[in-house]
Amino acid sequence: MKEMTANDDFERFRTGAAKYAAYLETPEGRLRLDLAFANLQDFLPQATRSLHALDLGCGTGAIAVRLARLGLHVTLLDASVPMLDFAERAGREAGVTERIALKHGDATQFANLFHAESFDVILCHNILEYVDDPCAVLCSAARALRDPSSIISVLVRNQAGEVLKAAIQDGDLAAAEHNLTAEWGDESLYGGRVRLFTAESLQAMLLESSLAVAAERGVRVLSDYLPPRVSRNDEYERILELERKLGRRPEFAAVARYTHFLAHRAGPVTKDGA
Ligand SMILES: C[S@@+](CC[C@H](N)C(=O)[O-])C[C@H]1O[C@@H](n2cnc3c(N)ncnc32)[C@H](O)[C@@H]1O
Numbered sequence: 112m113k114e115m116t117a118n119d120d121f122e123r124f125r126t127g128a129a130k131y132a133a134y135l136e137t138p139e140g141r142l143r144l145d146l147a148f149a150n151l152q153d154f155l156p157q158a159t160r161s162l163h164a165l166d167l168g169c170g171t172g173a174i175a176v177r178l179a180r181l182g183l184h185v186t187l188l189d190a191s192v193p194m195l196d197f198a199e200r201a202g203r204e205a206g207v208t209e210r211i212a213l214k215h216g217d218a219t220q221f222a223n224l225f226h227a228e229s230f231d232v233i234l235c236h237n238i239l240e241y242v243d244d245p246c247a248v249l250c251s252a253a254r255a256l257r258d259p260s261s262i263i264s265v266l267v268r269n270q271a272g273e274v275l276k277a278a279i280q281d282g283d284l285a286a287a288e289h290n291l292t293a294e295w296g297d298e299s300l301y302g303g304r305v306r307l308f309t310a311e312s313l314q315a316m317l318l319e320s321s322l323a324v325a326a327e328r329g330v331r332v333l334s335d336y337l338p339p340r341v342s343r344n345d346e347y348e349r350i351l352e353l354e355r356k357l358g359r360r361p362e363f364a365a366v367a368r369y370t371h372f373l374a375h376r377a378g379p380v381t382k383d384g385a
Pocket of ligand 1: 124125173217241
């Protein structure tokens with residue numbers, strides 16, 4: 112597979128923004144958003160004052176706008192201008208423009224972009240797959256959490272889910288076997304490759320970043336494999352409710368398409384960020 116550079120990565124998100132927005136309207140896209148947001152809502156800090164959130168790699172801003180609707184002030188960072196254009200429009204249509212701030216930038220430059228201890232909520236939803244050093248991004252994000260009640264929400268592509276997808280959805284047994292140990296998968300939406308995580312690899316990164324896991328969830332356990340007679344649109348609410356239950360149970364979460372961790376800062380931030 113051809114090696115991708117950071118510029119290739121940014122390019123695919125620049126040209127693929129409309130495709131991504133369209134995917135988020137599909138039942139699969141909606142489920143990923145709705146499940147991730149429901150998991151996050153269970154862990155939002157108590158709002159005794161106005162809360163500040165940061166959405167790293169915000170994409171079209173779908174989750175950020177939901178947080179803004181709840182009254183949070185949200186900074187949206189993305190390296191793709193077309194993605195930020197979608198986010199800006201979403202904020203305007205939701206009437207939350209005054210509570211969102213759009214920032215064009217590279218999450219790997221986090222330390223130069225944001226101050227330590229400045230956010231109550233940080234989202235890293237499907238961005239760590241595309242950076243060279245996910246642990247470095249997590250370390251910087253950990254330093255930017257305000258206090259021990261602050262929460263970081265990390266959603267990543269799950270290696271085990273790629274095994275089931277290849278076998279059940281594509282009927283590709285060779286790919287299923289390959290994916291058992293694959294560190295990279297194919298990005299079907301905009302091409303290129305995507306880093307795959309295991310719950311263990313992500314947990315180790317969180318630990319290294321001085322983050323303590325509050326909860327682990329699976330996102331989209333079986334909805335990708337339902338037979339065609341089950342209408343994804345007509346049965347959406349039932350599928351969502353079932354997925355909520357499955358995603359909380361470790362035996363099902365282990366094979367979900369996405370692994371979702373909610374974590375707190377493990378201790379005080381020291382001068383060198385350790
Ligand atoms: C798969 S999309 C996820 C979008 C959004 N977080 C969501 O959950 O719908 C990945 C996003 O991360 C952005 N991205 C990738 N690498 C980035 C980087 N180094 N800095 C900032 N944004 C980045 C892309 O432009 C894209 O909008």
